[in-house]
Amino acid sequence: MLVAVAALSAAGCGSSSSGGKPDLVVSAAASLKDAFTQYAQHFQQARMRASFAGSDQLAAQIQQGVRPDVFASANTTLPNQLFQKGLVEKPVVFAGNRLVIAVPASGSKISSLADLEKPGVKIAMGSASVPVGTYTRKVLSGLPQADSSKLLANVKSNEPDVAGVVGKVTEGAVDAGFVYITDVDATDGKLKAVELPKSLQPQVAYGVAVVKGAKHPKQAQEFIDGLLGGAGQRALKAAGFEPPPAPGS
């Protein structure tokens, strides 16, 4: 919603510091919220000021001239695109995740992907441009045409980020939503995950990069190093993220 304004003001205040520590402005995928908030408490070199939103929205802000220090995306496509445009340094993959169907923890009639094709079932998913929506559409493209169109007919909302999908399931507006396993873990038992068939599971890889023109490139690099092996990696693991998938697997 107001992420654009928030990110702009965060970027604008990036040089101001409190307690001697610089403010490290981090634009991160909505699904990273819990893990990064945990990590920030252990990251000593700077104070993290994060804006969490759909990775596509954050990438679009960077294209429009917003300059955070770090960009962490729920895919590798967006950081790679920004790298090719010379807007970020070379991205690295730092985590993996698993796409699942989130349903209410109790009383749900959904126990498989096929259940989502039944008439009357209400589904929320990410919009086509946000990574979680792209992964979801990849899963659906692996289904026979007739099945995927039955499922798509049940979609009631295309949310701008994964937080929106989780919200729609949590509040009972829909029966199920496509989210990451870490999002289900973060609801403290309110939601449970229905796994996708292994053959349809997309490879979910998170990419991160230092933004070119970052005010604090040194701390940004240290932040990324911690994600690859250190407090950041531990926070990711605790939040249920998987190790970065091996390339090409």
Added chain:
Amino acid sequence: MSAAALRAPALSRVRGWFPALLVLALAVALVFLFLPVVAIFTHTSPGKLISSLGDGSATDALRLSIETTAIAIAIIVVVGTPAAYFLATRDFPGKSLVVTLIELPLVLPPAVAGIGLLAALGPKGILGPALDHAGITLVLQTAGVVVALTFVASPFYLRQAQAAFISIDRSLFEASRTLGASEARTFLRIAIPGAVPGLAAGLALAWGRALGEFGATLMFAGSFRGITQTAPLAIYERFATDFDGALALSAVLVAVSAAILLTVKALAGSGAFGGAAR
């Protein structure tokens, strides 16, 4: 030295710099408020703007925005006009509390409005089971968009309408009643015609607010093309992938909002627009 002697030169100096300060403040306000609007139209070429509107999702979003705001405004005017008249013409204990409650959505963040609507009318909300029993679903439906718009926009109308009724000369009401007219007749024949400029101003403000609604709509009604994705939601979605498309849709929304404002102003008669607002 007497106090008067001290004050005189100070006052004459004030005459010089103070008006200049006022002009400067106005200039800053104008540039700040107008620059983003100008930028929407100049950031890209008109040809690109028009071609970006060619795809169906843009026209779907605009159509939905016009329809849902028109319905919301109709509801607001039909219910809000008598409610505002009551507040303007009656005194009762707790009136200031009622007025404050009515104005509260003015200062609520849209996200709070969205959460509030869910807590009240969502499937797990206070009235959720009752609505479900009656077979009414609001979330993720076009009706839910209308509810969200009505919630955030109605205070703009209620406030303005109340002020408009208050500003009518009391003696007109008394004369009407002395001549034997019922209160309903007085309301229809004296109060409403007298308040038209203020009512129109409120209508324009409420309509503009409804057209721009984003947060409460997204949280309560979701975002689905043709059903709940209004123009602001479509702009947000396009921002990620198609900046020109987002600009084009924004330009249309600016034009529609300005057209509503100007039309209502013209209908209400020039000069009278702001009069009743006080």
